[in-house]
Amino acid sequence: MPPEAPVYCIIADTDHQHCSALGALIEEVGFSYLTCKTTGELTDTLNNVTNLEFAFLSLELVQNDSFGLLKHPRLIDADIAIIHTEDDPLAASAAIQLGATYFFCKPLNFEFITDLLSDLITELAALKENQDDDSNACSLDQFGLLRGSSKAMYKMYRTLRKVAATDASVLLIGESGTGKELAAQTIHQQSDRCNNPFVAMNCGAIPPELVESELFGHEKGSFSGADKKHIGYFEQAAGGTLFLDEIGEMPMDIQVKFLRVLESRNFHRVGGERNIHSDVRIIAATNRDPLEAINQGLLRKDLYFRIAQFPLYMPPLRDRCGDIVGLAQFFLNKLNEKNGTQKSLSDNYKNLVREYSWPGNVRELKSIMERAYILASEVLDTENFPNEQMDFEDNDDYLRVPVGSSLEDAEFIN
Numbered sequence: 001m002p003p004e005a006p007v008y009c010i011i012a013d014t015d016h017q018h019c020s021a022l023g024a025l026i027e028e029v030g031f032s033y034l035t036c037k038t039t040g041e042l043t044d045t046l047n048n049v050t051n052l053e054f055a056f057l058s059l060e061l062v063q064n065d066s067f068g069l070l071k072h073p074r075l076i077d078a079d080i081a082i083i084h085t086e087d088d089p090l091a092a093s094a095a096i097q098l099g100a101t102y103f104f105c106k107p108l109n110f111e112f113i114t115d116l117l118s119d120l121i122t123e124l125a126a127l128k129e130n131q132d133d134d135s136n137a138c139s140l141d142q143f144g145l146l147r148g149s150s151k152a153m154y155k156m157y158r159t160l161r162k163v164a165a166t167d168a169s170v171l172l173i174g175e176s177g178t179g180k181e182l183a184a185q186t187i188h189q190q191s192d193r194c195n196n197p198f199v200a201m202n203c204g205a206i207p208p209e210l211v212e213s214e215l216f217g218h219e220k221g222s223f224s225g226a227d228k229k230h231i232g233y234f235e236q237a238a239g240g241t242l243f244l245d246e247i248g249e250m251p252m253d254i255q256v257k258f259l260r261v262l263e264s265r266n267f268h269r270v271g272g273e274r275n276i277h278s279d280v281r282i283i284a285a286t287n288r289d290p291l292e293a294i295n296q297g298l299l300r301k302d303l304y305f306r307i308a309q310f311p312l313y314m315p316p317l318r319d320r321c322g323d324i325v326g327l328a329q330f331f332l333n334k335l336n337e338k339n340g341t342q343k344s345l346s347d348n349y350k351n352l353v354r355e356y357s358w359p360g361n362v363r364e365l366k367s368i369m370e371r372a373y374i375l376a377s378e379v380l381d382t383e384n385f386p387n388e389q390m391d392f393e394d395n396d397d398y399l400r401v402p403v404g405s406s407l408e409d410a411e412f413i414n
């Protein structure tokens, strides 16, 4: 159902033929479009347009202004596709970190883009319905294990759904507590591998000298202390997904070995001779800027390109303010359910959580809700909100979803 007011896509490209072919497709799906041929025209259009949902920007044009335009406020909530003629992984990665969602090569795959825009039209109609219905203000939409009804989350859901259907390696980039691990779980659940294991390994939590044996396992007696055979994470994840958290903390020598294994999917256990094959999908996460980690010599460039077939940026909570109260309510509902209580949020408390900047993102919100829940007798009010910043450690137990468990089970474990 097309929305009533025109909803715009922008095409910024010097190639006239490209603009008119893409424009025709956009109109057929139900959007309106505007074209720009220079950086100046694009800036003017961005300053004036309302209801912008999608921008198709040529790489040349955004590179002309060193990607500065990608930070334009009108583009924050829009989907951005960078259109290029030649593969350029470094430019792709820089653009994706600035919010670009797609990196499309000419000639464009029109079928894929039609699908993408049609999904967007359907989601916008659903979003509008939700906004019209005030009673829904505190309840959030959910995709897999992730909750959120903000535009930034819808944008992420669309990408997650597309990427889940493939076997591509994904690199989740985002501040601590933004839901990287939950997104990894979601990709796994929505993929063909969902009935096989999801195994999580935190590279930053394992002493460097043990990383290799944790990853690939070891044979009995292979080093002092190896008193029995150990099956590593890579083998445990056979047929499923291996989530490598804090990939930038993996020791450099192991990064070399790991890259070799990713290319062949063959490895041997520490102290072992036998070649073992394991079909594993890799999802990695980092809370550092990966390009900075490469420059600092913490992450190998070749490994980065191998694991970041699909880099995905997780937005911080402060950039999706519309989700904060809904998430607070969601965590409170879980606590009420668990303890058989009916505590509620006062309007002042809601205002306070909405205005706070949440440096620890959803993890911090969850801990603060747990603390306020204990302190409040019936209604969570301003005095239950901590006035100094809490220490919110990244110490969540890994959410492991056993084979065959339902979404409800997964939520319960979490």
Ligand SMILES: Nc1ncnc2c1ncn2[C@@H]1O[C@H](COP(=O)(O)OP(=O)(O)O)[C@@H](O)[C@H]1O
Binding pocket: 145, 146, 147, 148, 174, 175, 176, 177, 178, 179, 180, 181, 182, 183, 362, 363, 366, 394, 396, 414
């Ligand atoms: N969108 C979300 N919806 C519901 N819970 C979330 C969401 N994002 C994060 N969480 C919760 O916040 C906590 C931190 O999430 P996690 O995935 O571990 O973040 P990260 O891996 O980025 O540090 C977890 O308890 C997780 O369940």
Ligand SMILES: [Mg+2]
Binding pocket: 177, 180, 181, 245, 394
């Ligand atoms: Mg994490």
